[in-house]
Amino acid sequence: MGMAEPAYTVASDSETTGEEKSSSAFPEIAIGIDVGTSKCSVAVWNGSEVELLKNNRNQKMMRSYVTFKDDIPSGGVSNQLSHENEMLSGAAIFNMKRLIGRVDTDPVVHSSKNLPFLVQTLDIGVRPFIAALVNNVWRSTTPEEVLAIFLVELKAMAEVQLKRPIRNVVLTIPVSFSRFQVTRIERACAMAGLHVLRLMPEPTAVALLYAQQQQQAVHENIGGASEKIALIFNMGAGYCDIAVTATAGGVSQIKALAGSTIGGEEILQNMMRYLLPDSEILFSNHGINEIKSMGLLRVATQDAIYKLSSQTSVQIDVDLGNELKICKVVDREEFEEVNRKVFEKCESLIMQCLHDAKVETKDVADIIAVGGCSYIPKIRNLVMSICKRQELYKGMNPLEAAVCGAALEGAVASGISDPFGSLDLLTIQVTPLAIGIRVEENNFVPIIPRNTTMPTRKELSFTTFRDNQIEVLIVVYEGEGEKVGKNHLLGYFKIMGIPPAPKGVPEINVCMDIDASNVLRVLAGVVLPGSRHPAIPVMEVRMPTVDDGHGWCAEALDRTYGSALDLVTVQKKI
Amino acid sequence: MWKSKVWNLTLLSTILRRRPTLLSISHFQSNSTSPFPSPSFSTISRISNFDFLGNPSFSGKTFCSESAEKSHVHVRCWSCGNVANGSLFLFCDSCRSIQPLDQSVDYFQIFGLERKYDIGVENLEGKYKDWQKKLHPDLVHSKSEKERGFAAEQSARVIDAYRTLSKPLLRAIYIMSLEGVDVDEEETLSDPELLSEILEIREAVEEAADSQELNQIQSQMQEKLDHWSNSFANAFQCRKFEEALNSIRRMTYYQRVNEEIVKKL
Numbered sequence: 133m134g135m136a137e138p139a140y141t142v143a144s145d146s147e148t149t150g151e152e153k154s155s156s157a158f159p160e161i162a163i164g165i166d167v168g169t170s171k172c173s174v175a176v177w178n179g180s181e182v183e184l185l186k187n188n189r190n191q192k193m194m195r196s197y198v199t200f201k202d203d204i205p206s207g208g209v210s211n212q213l214s215h216e217n218e219m220l221s222g223a224a225i226f227n228m229k230r231l232i233g234r235v236d237t238d239p240v241v242h243s244s245k246n247l248p249f250l251v252q253t254l255d256i257g258v259r260p261f262i263a264a265l266v267n268n269v270w271r272s273t274t275p276e277e278v279l280a281i282f283l284v285e286l287k288a289m290a291e292v293q294l295k296r297p298i299r300n301v302v303l304t305i306p307v308s309f310s311r312f313q314v315t316r317i318e319r320a321c322a323m324a325g326l327h328v329l330r331l332m333p334e335p336t337a338v339a340l341l342y343a344q345q346q347q348q349a350v351h352e353n354i355g356g357a358s359e360k361i362a363l364i365f366n367m368g369a370g371y372c373d374i375a376v377t378a379t380a381g382g383v384s385q386i387k388a389l390a391g392s393t394i395g396g397e398e399i400l401q402n403m404m405r406y407l408l409p410d411s412e413i414l415f416s417n418h419g420i421n422e423i424k425s426m427g428l429l430r431v432a433t434q435d436a437i438y439k440l441s442s443q444t445s446v447q448i449d450v451d452l453g454n455e456l457k458i459c460k461v462v463d464r465e466e467f468e469e470v471n472r473k474v475f476e477k478c479e480s481l482i483m484q485c486l487h488d489a490k491v492e493t494k495d496v497a498d499i500i501a502v503g504g505c506s507y508i509p510k511i512r513n514l515v516m517s518i519c520k521r522q523e524l525y526k527g528m529n530p531l532e533a534a535v536c537g538a539a540l541e542g543a544v545a546s547g548i549s550d551p552f553g554s555l556d557l558l559t560i561q562v563t564p565l566a567i568g569i570r571v572e573e574n575n576f577v578p579i580i581p582r583n584t585t586m587p588t589r590k591e592l593s594f595t596t597f598r599d600n601q602i603e604v605l606i607v608v609y610e611g612e613g614e615k616v617g618k619n620h621l622l623g624y625f626k627i628m629g630i631p632p633a634p635k636g637v638p639e640i641n642v643c644m645d646i647d648a649s650n651v652l653r654v655l656a657g658v659v660l661p662g663s664r665h666p667a668i669p670v671m672e673v674r675m676p677t678v679d680d681g682h683g684w685c686a687e688a689l690d691r692t693y694g695s696a697l698d699l700v701t702v703q704k705k706i
Numbered sequence: 707m708w709k710s711k712v713w714n715l716t717l718l719s720t721i722l723r724r725r726p727t728l729l730s731i732s733h734f735q736s737n738s739t740s741p742f743p744s745p746s747f748s749t750i751s752r753i754s755n756f757d758f759l760g761n762p763s764f765s766g767k768t769f770c771s772e773s774a775e776k777s778h779v780h781v782r783c784w785s786c787g788n789v790a791n792g793s794l795f796l797f798c799d800s801c802r803s804i805q806p807l808d809q810s811v812d813y814f815q816i817f818g819l820e821r822k823y824d825i826g827v828e829n830l831e832g833k834y835k836d837w838q839k840k841l842h843p844d845l846v847h848s849k850s851e852k853e854r855g856f857a858a859e860q861s862a863r864v865i866d867a868y869r870t871l872s873k874p875l876l877r878a879i880y881i882m883s884l885e886g887v888d889v890d891e892e893e894t895l896s897d898p899e900l901l902s903e904i905l906e907i908r909e910a911v912e913e914a915a916d917s918q919e920l921n922q923i924q925s926q927m928q929e930k931l932d933h934w935s936n937s938f939a940n941a942f943q944c945r946k947f948e949e950a951l952n953s954i955r956r957m958t959y960y961q962r963v964n965e966e967i968v969k970k971l
């Protein structure tokens with residue numbers, strides 16, 4: 133890449149969405165990418181099996197970060213310098229997967245303020261101010277930009293190795309990602325010149341790999357051909373995701389998904405706070421020395437956590453500068469106590485997922501624990517003890533399972549077939565989060581419940597809140613909260629020109645449709661009693677509609693409109 | 707307290723139609739095979755945009771009606787021209803092309819079952835997965851837009867068929883609809899005895915102190931559901947449709963109680 137060329141190109145958003153343009157006779161095989169919060173990997177179907185690509189330092193796992201140092205930012209794929217050193221200068225931005233598509237009121241953004249670069253919030257529902265320190269000047273950036281720069285490098289690396297241009301990718305995403313966050317990921321891919329063929333919730337990629345392995349076992353007459361239920365626990369640095377899948381004949385039907393933003397980062401921050409209780413105050417000014425101290429503390433703590441996976445205690449000895457020294461022995465029990473809440477949350481997620489899947493632990497054939505955190509003994513134990521098992525599934529590399537699944541999906545979705553039937557695979561996905569609308573008193577009414585098999589279409593009836601109400605506002609949210617404030621805003625539109633009628637009379641039907649390409653459409657129509665025809669033209673809106681910096685929230689709506697445009701759910705008849 | 711409205715053809719689906727894209731792929735059918743108990747998007751082409759009635763590009767000739775006429779004659783694969791044996795033709799075995807939706811094939815036929823209420827649900831999932839492996843839109847990503855449209859429709863219909871047949875209440879409503887008897891799920895409860903029973907149970911659910919109590923009510927509901935499921939089976943077999951409808955009504959209410967319990971658990 134020449135010096136004058138930009139590191140990435142900006143393509144239009146529409147390029148990444150919807151139907152792809154061409155289908156040639158020899159489809160290119162989409163590569164699988166697992167962009168982790170901390171590390172990233174790329175894999176591709178090589179004609180007979182999945183192969184992980186390596187960078188020029190022979191690494192399969194590359195650090196997910198970008199350094200803004202010279203004119204051209206560089207990422208963890210090609211950069212020769214070590215991440216640890218760059219982290220100390222404030223020039224490296226990482227954890228973009230935790231930050232992408234989040235507004236500055238989000239707790240995850242708040243918990244990112246003690247990263248060794250700048251994350252500032254105004255708490256008004258706009259994008260946070262994120263910046264890298266370059267020659268003593270804060271250079272602002274966005275998670276999308278950072279991710280795009282990183283993806284450009286990954287793309288270049290894959291193109292060199294595969295000796296062909298790369299365009300189609302299958303990306304893994306966390307279960308708890310909202311559809312708005314998904315658009316940000318697609319945006320980053322478009323900036324990097326990549327087309328997203330599929331986005332797979334991480335544990336469903338693992339489920340596909342599992343389906344392939346089971347299919348292989350059937351072919352080799354090791355296992356029976358009957359259906360097997362597996363629980364997949366996937367916890368990396370940024371997210372904890374669970375899936376229950378029922379597999380037979382190479383088809384993985386996802387029974388339920390559950391996800392949360394707890395991960396290794398939270399464990400790390402808990403430990404840093406434990407080692408240096410007032411670290412956040414000490415480092416809040418983000419001076420060059422403070423950043424260095426934050427970086428050093430981070431590296432030392434991370435190292436200690438790794439060691440505690442194999443040893444029962446660890447000696448931490450680090451000089452943070454500014455006369456701050458930490459010299460402490462931490463044992464595994466302390467570590468587990470400090471992170472008790474994280475582990476409890478993991479347990480409750482597993483329970484919730486089993487409950488949603490309507491599966492009893494005795495019916496679970498295999499328990500699969502993957503992701504970086506699956507090396508933590510406490511995590512392994514809690515997963516096994518909930519399922520009342522003595523051991524975990526052994527057939528997968530915990531760090532490579534998701535990217536291998538993504539590569540399999542890449543081959544399957546590209547229409548590649550394998551003479552030995554290794555690609556005779558399918559994942560039937562479900563909705564990871566409920567999608568619904570806002571009704572009176574800021575309540576959230578799901579229209580498509582979570583864990584609904586896709587594609588799907590659901591409809592609910594509503595009515596007006598006031599007499600002669602001629603407009604209603606359809607506000608679409610995604611999430612599990614009973615109040616809309618807890619959920620992700622996807623967009624909104626008004627239905628206007630409703631014929632005046634007493635409250636409760638107009639029948640306002642809201643329909644949600646997720647098609648085979650995972651595109652969400654919301655339709656709203658009004659029918660008056662006694663009529664079979666719509667009172668006004670039906671509105672159809674593709675979601676999400678919100679864009680960056682939407683400082684829009686339930687309170688703002690309340691302040692401006694009160695209940696003037698509210699909808700009311702139609703009460704169930706008895 | 708809201709309740710999912712049945713996918714009722716007097717609602718949006720009558721108001722809206724999908725625009726036939728390249729071909730006149732099926733539109734919804736406004737005949738008696740509906741309403742389906744669950745959101746049955748399968749009656750609507752899923753690949754293109756909604757459009758309003760009277761869209762000039764709407765040909766008016768739907769595939770459904772066309773295929774209904776033809777189903778007992780010869781069906782040819784649109785892609786290779788191979789003649790299908792039998793009326794069930796979702797997928798061409800000789801060229802592996804997915805065929806257009808044929809509404810004359812009912813859910814029981816899709817699963818290779820006799821049209822009766824008592825079916826072994828344990829075998830459904832395997833058959834469902836077999837179909838999805840042939841029909842799922844994910845697997846035809848590199849094929850033509852036309853075939854992708856067929857895949858979306860066929861796969862959605864198989865999902866619907868699976869969901870409908872695997873749940874006793876939905877299966878009961880569906881098999882009645884095949885006999886031309888429609889079930890009005892929205893009807894107001896008029897039987898005072900059943901009404902007071904339901905109110906009583908609901909009160910018990912509201913006031914249940916812990917999950918143990920809820921579980922107890924749930925297993926009572928399950929017993930009642932099993933009982934009325936048997937009554938339905940008998941009534942249906944003897945073609946006593948009034949009795950069958952009564953069983954469905956009972957099942958509907960006990961089912962709703964169960965849903966309330968699940969929400970609280």
Ligand SMILES: [Zn+2]
Nearest residue numbers: 783786798801
């Ligand atoms: Zn054919």
